[in-house]
Amino acid sequence: MLSYRFRIYPSKTIQARLLEQLELCRWLYNRLLEELNDFLHKLSRSYIGHYDVVVAEDLRIKNMARNHRLAGKILNASWGKFLHMLSYKAERAGRRFVRVNPKGTSKEYKHGEIDRDYNAALNILERGLVGLGRPELTPAEMGPLREIPASSVVEAGSLVL
Numbered sequence: 569m570l571s572y573r574f575r576i577y578p579s580k581t582i583q584a585r586l587l588e589q590l591e592l593c594r595w596l597y598n599r600l601l602e603e604l605n606d607f608l609h610k611l612s613r614s615y616i617g618h619y620d621v622v623v624a625e626d627l628r629i630k631n632m633a634r635n636h637r638l639a640g641k642i643l644n645a646s647w648g649k650f651l652h653m654l655s656y657k658a659e660r661a662g663r664r665f666v667r668v669n670p671k672g673t674s675k676e677y678k679h680g681e682i683d684r685d686y687n688a689a690l691n692i693l694e695r696g697l698v699g700l701g702r703p704e705l706t707p708a709e710m711g712p713l714r715e716i717p718a719s720s721v722v723e724a725g726s727l728v729l
Contacts, residue, residue: 676691
């Protein structure tokens with residue numbers, strides 16, 4: 569039986585150049601992944617350091633990723649990794665991390681005419697506090713939470729409030 573050799577690339581120099589480009593792509597991808605992990609670690613450490621109780625929705629990320637239009641964006645956001653970091657850092661620091669059922673959090677308007685996202689955040693906080701045995705909702709900040717730019721966490725190394 570005859571065996572044939574097929575060259576995938578037209579020449580050895582083109583093959584070498586493509587392999588160099590592939591190595592560069594791998595290096596850039598790993599660098600971006602390291603930066604994302606660093607950002608998530610710093611942000612989760614900041615939340616655990618500033619708050620005694622952190623409440624988040626118990627998202628079913630696999631089910632959300634079934635939406636083919638949003639799957640890439642949902643998975644790139646690393647929500648699961650961030651929630652995992654919050655969980656184990658809260659445990660180590662002696663803080664409380666509570667996950668609540670996300671059903672209906674953005675549809676209930678119990679807090680009057682305020683921003684929909686802020687209302688959902690208050691609903692999530694209220695559910696988390698009820699789960700801890702603290703039914704009354706008395707948030708420390710009555711207005712919408714401050715927006716913290718990612719650059720203040722990434723560049724400075726720690727969040728400055």
